[in-house]
Amino acid sequence: MGTGQDIIIKKGYHKTMNETDELIEKIHLYPGVLDSHTHLILLQTKNLEWERLLRACISSGLEVAMDIGTNTDTFCTRLDMCSKFPQVVMTDGLSVSKSALEDADIKRRLDDLEKQVSENISDPKLVGIGEIGLDNHILYGGIEKQKKLFAAQMEIARQYDLPVVIHTREADSDTYDILSSFKLSRGGIIHCFSSNYEWAKKYMDLGFYISFSGNITYKRSDSIVETAAKIPATAILAETDAPFLTPQKVRKYPNFSGFMGYTYDFIAQTRGCTAEDLIPQIRENFRTLTGF
Numbered sequence: 001m002g003t004g005q006d007i008i009i010k011k012g013y014h015k016t017m018n019e020t021d022e023l024i025e026k027i028h029l030y031p032g033v034l035d036s037h038t039h040l041i042l043l044q045t046k047n048l049e050w051e052r053l054l055r056a057c058i059s060s061g062l063e064v065a066m067d068i069g070t071n072t073d074t075f076c077t078r079l080d081m082c083s084k085f086p087q088v089v090m091t092d093g094l095s096v097s098k099s100a101l102e103d104a105d106i107k108r109r110l111d112d113l114e115k116q117v118s119e120n121i122s123d124p125k126l127v128g129i130g131e132i133g134l135d136n137h138i139l140y141g142g143i144e145k146q147k148k149l150f151a152a153q154m155e156i157a158r159q160y161d162l163p164v165v166i167h168t169r170e171a172d173s174d175t176y177d178i179l180s181s182f183k184l185s186r187g188g189i190i191h192c193f194s195s196n197y198e199w200a201k202k203y204m205d206l207g208f209y210i211s212f213s214g215n216i217t218y219k220r221s222d223s224i225v226e227t228a229a230k231i232p233a234t235a236i237l238a239e240t241d242a243p244f245l246t247p248q249k250v251r252k253y254p255n256f257s258g259f260m261g262y263t264y265d266f267i268a269q270t271r272g273c274t275a276e277d278l279i280p281q282i283r284e285n286f287r288t289l290t291g292f
Contacts, residue, residue, distance in 0.1 A: 020049040024056045026250060027258035032279040034064040034286055035257040036211050037131075037165065037191050037239035040081050040088075041067075041074055046243055046254060051084065057257045058087055064286060065257050068131050068165055068191075070095035072112040082125055089292050091128040091165055092116050099141030099149045106145075110152050117160050127290040129157040130165025131191060134178075137169045147174065154182045163289055164188035166208070172199045179206050189289070192241050196223040197230050204235050209285055211237035214247040214255060217266045229270040233281045237289075238263050 043050040054065070067082050067090040069075065075092055082088045094109055101109075113129075120126045132153045134146050141149075157164045163186040168175040172195050187207030192215065193200065200210050210231055216224045228236070238260065246255035247262035264275040264282075271278075286292070 020052055027060050028261035029061040030275050031061040032063050033061055033260045035240050035260050036066050036237045037068050038065050038242040041078055042243050053256050062257050069093045072109045075116050089127045090125055091130045093130045093132045095131055096133050096135045096146055096167055097140045099145040114156055121160050128163045129153055131167045133167035134171035134175050135169045136171040166190050197227045200227045200231055209237045210235050211239045212267055213239050213241045214245040217248040225270050228267050
């Protein structure tokens with residue numbers, strides 16, 4: 001990098017010393033847009049200037065971003081990062097991938113999670129538990145270990161009356177069963193929705209919002225598009241899952257909150273309205289769920 005040599009990371013995109021500037025130039029946002037699921041620390045690990053990116057997004061209209069936890073070991077670092085921006089809130093949790101760890105390590109991290117939540121429950125930055133859930137596409141640790149980790153974190157969410165952010169991939173039936181068994185009073189978010197309208201209705205009946213990411217803009221996403229068109233606006237949220245799932249029009253770049261406008265545009269198109277029509281309702285949905 002010091003020599004100015006490019007490193008190719010995706011076809012058509014060169015990671016250079018000016019990559020952050022390039023992303024800032026590509027920002028597509030509207031005033032009042034929010035990003036209900038981003039991973040700021042992963043932007044940092046990709047050597048992107050996450051603070052500059054976030055400041056540019058806020059200047060361009062981003063009103064709220066929620067930074068999502070996947071590993072309790074990074075909680076303090078993430079809290080420091082989020083504390084720099086009044087527009088950013090966060091969750092804490094262990095992602096399904098942690099099911100592949102040894103049992104003793106999982107227990108230690110669950111103990112850390114309970115301690116972190118108990119010590120920070122009065123901090124307005126902490127608004128939920130997640131991302132947590134199940135993944136039958138990549139069977140981290142096996143489905144039974146995944147269920148055990150999922151249920152343990154659902155219990156923490158119930159104990160502290162926090163909403164949850166759910167990762168579910170090819171696992172709707174098991175995910176629904178666990179969510180149904182806990183019946184959290186504050187519900188949560190089905191993040192990066194990738195199922196169909198029938199499952200969306202079941203999740204909404206449990207008090208969950210359906211969040212759409214850049215994958216809605218990809219080919220072979222008909223069931224996601226149908227769901228976005230049919231569910232009530234009062235159940236919709238939108239996200240990046242940055243730095244993943246970049247919208248199709250800018251897919252050669254790493255994802256970040258500055259690309260949220262493309263997802264809003266696509267959801268609006270499926271519903272026969274404009275992005276500006278969606279913005280106030282999505283903002284109200286997020287406020288209703290998190291209090292922020």
